Amino acid sequence: MEHISPVAHNESVQVVVRCRPISKKETDAGCTKVVNIFPARGVIEVQNPNARNENEKNKMFTYDAVYDEGSTQQSIYDETVRPLVASVLEGYNGCVFAYGQTGTGKTFTMEGNVSDKEEQGIIPRAFEQIWSHINRTTGVEFLVYARYLEIYMEEIRDLLKLKNPKPLELRQSAEKGVFVSHLHSQTCQSANDMMKAMKVGNRNRTTGITNMNEHSSRSHAIFQISIEMAEEKSKSVKIGKLNLIDLAGSERQSKTGASGDRLKEASKINQALSSLGNVIYALAENSPHIPYRDSKLTRLLQDSLGGNSKTIMIANIGPASMNYDETIITLRYAYRAKSIKNQPIKNEDVKDAKLLELQREIERLKELIAEKGEGKLLSDEFSSTASDEEDFDGSDEEKKEREKMLEAGKMEVDELNKKLRTLEKQMVHGGKNIVDSVNENEIKLEQQRVHIAARKKREIEMQQQIELEDETCTELKQVFANLQQQVEYKRDKLKRLYGKLQGMQQEIDDNHEEYLKERQDLVETNDDLSMQLRKSLMVLENFVPPDERSRLIGLIQFDENSDNWVLKREKLRLKPGDRPVAHNYRRPISEYTLQKSGDNNFRYRNENVIDLSLDMPLKTTTDYNRPTICPQVKAAVKNVIRNDMENNKIVIKISPHGFSMKGISKTELEGRYNKAARNTVEVRNNRIKTAAKSAKPTY
Numbered sequence: 001m002e003h004i005s006p007v008a009h010n011e012s013v014q015v016v017v018r019c020r021p022i023s024k025k026e027t028d029a030g031c032t033k034v035v036n037i038f039p040a041r042g043v044i045e046v047q048n049p050n051a052r053n054e055n056e057k058n059k060m061f062t063y064d065a066v067y068d069e070g071s072t073q074q075s076i077y078d079e080t081v082r083p084l085v086a087s088v089l090e091g092y093n094g095c096v097f098a099y100g101q102t103g104t105g106k107t108f109t110m111e112g113n114v115s116d117k118e119e120q121g122i123i124p125r126a127f128e129q130i131w132s133h134i135n136r137t138t139g140v141e142f143l144v145y146a147r148y149l150e151i152y153m154e155e156i157r158d159l160l161k162l163k164n165p166k167p168l169e170l171r172q173s174a175e176k177g178v179f180v181s182h183l184h185s186q187t188c189q190s191a192n193d194m195m196k197a198m199k200v201g202n203r204n205r206t207t208g209i210t211n212m213n214e215h216s217s218r219s220h221a222i223f224q225i226s227i228e229m230a231e232e233k234s235k236s237v238k239i240g241k242l243n244l245i246d247l248a249g250s251e252r253q254s255k256t257g258a259s260g261d262r263l264k265e266a267s268k269i270n271q272a273l274s275s276l277g278n279v280i281y282a283l284a285e286n287s288p289h290i291p292y293r294d295s296k297l298t299r300l301l302q303d304s305l306g307g308n309s310k311t312i313m314i315a316n317i318g319p320a321s322m323n324y325d326e327t328i329i330t331l332r333y334a335y336r337a338k339s340i341k342n343q344p345i346k347n348e349d350v351k352d353a354k355l356l357e358l359q360r361e362i363e364r365l366k367e368l369i370a371e372k373g374e375g376k377l378l379s380d381e382f383s384s385t386a387s388d389e390e391d392f393d394g395s396d397e398e399k400k401e402r403e404k405m406l407e408a409g410k411m412e413v414d415e416l417n418k419k420l421r422t423l424e425k426q427m428v429h430g431g432k433n434i435v436d437s438v439n440e441n442e443i444k445l446e447q448q449r450v451h452i453a454a455r456k457k458r459e460i461e462m463q464q465q466i467e468l469e470d471e472t473c474t475e476l477k478q479v480f481a482n483l484q485q486q487v488e489y490k491r492d493k494l495k496r497l498y499g500k501l502q503g504m505q506q507e508i509d510d511n512h513e514e515y516l517k518e519r520q521d522l523v524e525t526n527d528d529l530s531m532q533l534r535k536s537l538m539v540l541e542n543f544v545p546p547d548e549r550s551r552l553i554g555l556i557q558f559d560e561n562s563d564n565w566v567l568k569r570e571k572l573r574l575k576p577g578d579r580p581v582a583h584n585y586r587r588p589i590s591e592y593t594l595q596k597s598g599d600n601n602f603r604y605r606n607e608n609v610i611d612l613s614l615d616m617p618l619k620t621t622t623d624y625n626r627p628t629i630c631p632q633v634k635a636a637v638k639n640v641i642r643n644d645m646e647n648n649k650i651v652i653k654i655s656p657h658g659f660s661m662k663g664i665s666k667t668e669l670e671g672r673y674n675k676a677a678r679n680t681v682e683v684r685n686n687r688i689k690t691a692a693k694s695a696k697p698t699y
């Protein structure tokens, strides 16, 4: 059958805003509430505490949904995220990311309070939804795995395997899109497994204390869930991928009181968030160039923003007057993100799924076990042993040998069975652990939740539409009794329109102000960077010779994958037979090469050119001095026969004449040393030395 590739359709990024309750710290500081939320219309109104005129007073923004301080974790999940996770379970890519100023409740929204069911955030609720779906879906095999990473100071770290000390690299491929290589995948068999993975990762995540938040997340954290699904009948595999992202908060240095490491972190956080803002802006403006490459965060979000994914952005804000500026910036970002169009496609009939690999490996192991176990190999061995036994009783040793072989065979099968069980355990057969009635109730409940969410969404959309139409229709409906009434109406309308015009003018001015601030930021960053560049240039110009400099510059090239400059390996441009030269010295050629090229075998001429001789360490000891022999002994010694260095002995021959001259007989000497040899004694170095010092033999 001809395979029809799925067609992508445009789908806007869904943007919702959540405002947290005012904190005690804020009320103590005399802050007032400046945010009004109208959930039924999807509208947020913010009052400017420093307004200079009417136009600056109120700002209004409209979103897909808005949640006030009284909203529950359950309502946000059911109305916003549940339908997205349902799509992921059909094979779509999904992404939920929380954005906002530090301390506005991003982590609270994404993770929440895990120990309290009511206060659990989006991530644990998504686990529950995924596993309740798996547990009631029959006829499908699932392979589910989780990954958890953070981007800290522009480096990617694996939160589930901290042992890997090297930052991970970003890669891109046509099939997988942008992905992190060597990131640990934790296979999960239940919601509990996922929860454990999340807790492990959270313990490893970088957090710190700032003025604005006691547990401030200092990194962008991404929890990825991949769900591979294979229908038992059709065997075709679908993959749904869900990215749950808790971004680090944007912050102003003056407010957070950051310094030292905190300040460095903050500047990296703000840099990545500003790249995210630029990407959102470029996408909203339909710009031909989208600057995804500006940061690791935007590269990782490439699919979620403007690509193959269904995406929800949750903008978190605080209601206090002191945060007015940051709230407006967040709301503007969120407003722009509304016009981003994605092209989600179902990931169906995936060929490089891990599930397929696993299935193939399981099949292979099963065949091997059948062959080795009850099957051919073992029985062959057994039957040949049995028939041997009939013709020939064999010695005990041979029997033992055969038993050993059988034992080894069994062990091998046991080992394979163990491996098979481990692999089989990784896969989950859908619809296993569920009682039918629970199953049905759950399905109904979930359908109702999705239904209610859809209705609420429609209501908000309709309300927004009505408001828009109201403005244009009022005039048509108006019947004027006299000219005076008409004039008044038109004056009113003019006033309204003028107000609107001024509001827009104000918006343009605000945008211009924001633009100037951003520009100022960029200029400062640029100054910092050029300082760094000048420093590097100073090192380069003063410490690297000019020839070498131009050679190295020629060798440097930009690597798209690692998003960095790398030193290209220099190719040897040698004619066959030329001896390679490095740093103007001929490279040493090994004996092997010499021998081979001596045979006129040119193939080996430029190979094996490494000098493998050892570099000896610097000498730190003095030369060995032969021991000084005591003069009395020396006189008595006829000649030194041998210097036995190895055993640290001097073997000398005693002249009986010499000793008799000193009045010591040979027998006396031999007696003293208790040596058996007839005319040879062994004298130890140190003893002789001692004797030499005191000029008197001590022995």
Ligand SMILES: Nc1ncnc2c1ncn2[C@@H]1O[C@H](COP(=O)(O)OP(=O)(O)OP(=O)(O)O)[C@@H](O)[C@H]1O
Pocket: 019, 020, 021, 069, 100, 101, 102, 103, 104, 105, 106, 107, 108, 109, 213, 215, 216, 217, 218, 247, 248, 249, 250, 316
């Ligand atoms: N909707 C809410 N209801 C009750 N408390 C909330 C809510 N949102 C946030 N909070 C509380 O506000 C504080 C800050 O929240 P949180 O740590 O989630 O902020 P954040 O945006 O993740 O900050 P950062 O960017 O610094 O990590 C926490 O004590 C949290 O419990």
